[in-house]
Amino acid sequence: MLERIIGRYTGQEKGPLLICLGGMHGNEPAGVEAIEIMLKLLEVEPLTNTHFRFKGRLVGIRGNLQALEAGSRYIEGDLNRKLTPENVARVFAANVNDLTAEDLEIFELLSAVNKEVEDYKPERLIFLDIHTTTAFGGIFSIATDEPESIHLAVELHAPVITGMLKGIRGTTLHWFNDKNFKPKTTTVVFEAGQHTETLSVNRAIAAITNLLRTIGCVRAQDVENRHDKLLIEYSKGLPKVANLISTHRINPGDDFQMEPEFKNFQEVKQGELLAMDKQGAIHAPEDGLILMPLYQKQGEDGFFLIRPVQY
Numbered sequence: 001m002l003e004r005i006i007g008r009y010t011g012q013e014k015g016p017l018l019i020c021l022g023g024m025h026g027n028e029p030a031g032v033e034a035i036e037i038m039l040k041l042l043e044v045e046p047l048t049n050t051h052f053r054f055k056g057r058l059v060g061i062r063g064n065l066q067a068l069e070a071g072s073r074y075i076e077g078d079l080n081r082k083l084t085p086e087n088v089a090r091v092f093a094a095n096v097n098d099l100t101a102e103d104l105e106i107f108e109l110l111s112a113v114n115k116e117v118e119d120y121k122p123e124r125l126i127f128l129d130i131h132t133t134t135a136f137g138g139i140f141s142i143a144t145d146e147p148e149s150i151h152l153a154v155e156l157h158a159p160v161i162t163g164m165l166k167g168i169r170g171t172t173l174h175w176f177n178d179k180n181f182k183p184k185t186t187t188v189v190f191e192a193g194q195h196t197e198t199l200s201v202n203r204a205i206a207a208i209t210n211l212l213r214t215i216g217c218v219r220a221q222d223v224e225n226r227h228d229k230l231l232i233e234y235s236k237g238l239p240k241v242a243n244l245i246s247t248h249r250i251n252p253g254d255d256f257q258m259e260p261e262f263k264n265f266q267e268v269k270q271g272e273l274l275a276m277d278k279q280g281a282i283h284a285p286e287d288g289l290i291l292m293p294l295y296q297k298q299g300e301d302g303f304f305l306i307r308p309v310q311y
């Protein structure tokens with residue numbers, strides 16, 4: 001049986017609470033692995049660097065336990081599309097015995113998060129939600145439209161995608177904010193690469209490290225610049241900030257089939273054939289860069305189109 005809590009690391013000084021979520025999708029174990037390694041690295045860091053100081057607390061939490069055990073994206077429905085106010089209210093009002101697989105995950109996950117916040121009582125609360133994609137090519141982070149979220153995302157040193165909140169509903173970016181938590185709360189999503197690439201774990205570790213520095217948990221002199229380098233190298237030639245321009249939503253029974261070999265950030269032209277479903281061909285509605293083309297059976301979004309913006 002997997003535990004909900006991956007682990008905790010508490011610094012000598014009071015500071016921000018960073019909650020890292022891994023495995024919101026059960027077929028994306030890289031985030032969990034990265035958090036496990038990060039917590040171990042923090043434990044041994046003071047042994048080799050006696051000047052090491054940590055301000056705040058890092059908590060690692062598993063997102064969808066049942067899906068992680070099954071190795072699938074979800075059991076009954078996408079946990080990272082179900083965090084809507086109505087749905088969360090319904091789950092918390094229901095009898096626990098009546099909850100379906102993902103309802104139970106919502107209940108346990110949010111209860112665990114609330115307990116951590118209650119326990120540490122931080123002034124500043126930050127969530128990093130780590131994912132991987134079915135497609136290859138390009139790491140990126142996803143920010144809300146708040147300046148603070150965009151700032152944290154930019155400092156991860158990967159391309160930042162904005163405008164995603166209006167393309168989809170019920171994600172961690174929609175739930176973990178000031179509306180639902182008392183401390184000042186900011187959330188960033190990091191997409192670490194393809195599901196099975198070993199480097200995805202390294203990139204997720206680098207993202208956590210960069211974030212710990214940006215929010216002031218660790219000092220810049222205690223952070224090795226190989227973390228920056230890894231992400232900067234991998235983001236070479238990709239836009240610094242890009243905005244969502246279009247989403248292709250999949251309905252049950254659509255028989256959605258992405259055309260082969262599209263990569264994240266690949267340029268597509270208006271009218272270009274992108275996918276097929278039972279209605280026929282699906283063409284790019286406008287010029288843009290493709291993001292998260294879906295190459296797995298489970299998923300409600302076929303692909304996203306983005307366009308670079310000035311930052």
Ligand SMILES: [Zn+2]
Nearest residue numbers: 025028131132
């Ligand atoms: Zn995911």
